[in-house]
Amino acid sequence: MARILIIEDEKPMAEAISYTLEREGYETNIATDGESGWRLCQGDDYDLVILDLMLPSLDGLEILRRVRQESDIPILIQTAKDSEIDRVVGLELGADDYVTKPFNMRELVARVKAILRRSTVAPADEKEPSFVEGGDIRIDVYRHQVKIRGEAVEVPLIEYRLLKLLMKNKGKVLSREYLLRAGWEGEFAGQTKTLDVHIRRLREKVEVDPSNPQLILTVRGIGYRFETQT
Numbered sequence: 001m002a003r004i005l006i007i008e009d010e011k012p013m014a015e016a017i018s019y020t021l022e023r024e025g026y027e028t029n030i031a032t033d034g035e036s037g038w039r040l041c042q043g044d045d046y047d048l049v050i051l052d053l054m055l056p057s058l059d060g061l062e063i064l065r066r067v068r069q070e071s072d073i074p075i076l077i078q079t080a081k082d083s084e085i086d087r088v089v090g091l092e093l094g095a096d097d098y099v100t101k102p103f104n105m106r107e108l109v110a111r112v113k114a115i116l117r118r119s120t121v122a123p124a125d126e127k128e129p130s131f132v133e134g135g136d137i138r139i140d141v142y143r144h145q146v147k148i149r150g151e152a153v154e155v156p157l158i159e160y161r162l163l164k165l166l167m168k169n170k171g172k173v174l175s176r177e178y179l180l181r182a183g184w185e186g187e188f189a190g191q192t193k194t195l196d197v198h199i200r201r202l203r204e205k206v207e208v209d210p211s212n213p214q215l216i217l218t219v220r221g222i223g224y225r226f227e228t229q230t
Contacts (some may be wrong), residue, residue: 002047002116003027007037007063008078009055017050020105021112034058041067048116050108051095052078053086061089068094072156074115078103091197094156118157118184134167135215135228137206148206158183159202162195166216166226175223199224 004026008014011032018028029046031037034055041049041063049067053060064075077090077098087098096115099108132139136149139160146155146163155163162183166174180195203210217225 001025001027003029003045004112005029005031005037005040005046005049007031007034007040007049007055007060008052009033010052016105017108020109024109024113026112034060034063038063038066041071041073046073048112049073049075050078050112051075053083053090054080061086061093064090064093064095072154074118074157076111076115088193088197091194092201094201096156096158114184132164132167134170134226135206137163137167137215139164139167153205155202155205159198159205162198163202163206166224170226170228173219173222173225177223179223 004021006014006017006021006028008017008030009032014030014032018030021028029040031040035057037051037055038058040046051060051063055063060077064077067073067075074096075094077087077095079087079090079098079100081100081102087100090098096118097111099111130140130142132141138147139145140147141164144160146153146160162179165179165182176195183195183198199216200210203213203216206215207213215226215228217227219225
């Protein structure tokens with residue numbers, strides 16, 4: 001049974017989310033302010049955090065920043081209808097997905113199920129190579145580990161999938177539509193700009209100079225290509 005932490009300062013909303021998810025078979029816990037939510041993130045193991053960004057005592061973006069320094073636990077953020085900047089910043093800080101208030105509970109449940117499915121890494125296919133390499137990057141497929149210039153780097157699941165797709169197709173242009181479909185395993189329900197945010201975060205990890213990428217290249221109007229000199 002998946003355990004879900006709900007950090008939401010509007011108690012009726014938090015209770016409604018909790019009730020809906022428990023009817024789906026999940027176990028939930030609620031924090032109604034940022035500080036208590038952060039303590040619960042540190043003190044217990046959850047499979048998913050649903051995080052409102054507008055919180056008293058400690059805002060959601062700061063909680064997201066702190067969690068990502070310690071953990072890759074999936075995080076679904078809640079944002080206000082007109083707060084596009086918060087959505088983008090949240091994704092840049094490592095959120096896995098978002099819902100915009102007000103939202104339908106069925107949409108929330110669908111996104112929760114999709115995130116939890118994505119966070120369960122299936123065993124590698126026997127025909128898949130043990131390692132994928134390009135430039136200074138080496139992916140250990142069986143261990144689900146990425147090393148960049150010899151050092152292990154934490155890479156969230158979506159970014160791991162995108163990086164592996166690009167590297168396995170080195171030199172080929174992969175369309176945005178293909179990356180969205182394959183990276184999210186057919187379950188993408190957000191805006192296409194979400195892909196650009198994840199690519200930007202990948203570049204920050206793998207490129208020597210992210211502002212002048214040499215590995216993950218943009219092919220305007222089409223998508224992205226992974227390229228190395230070797």
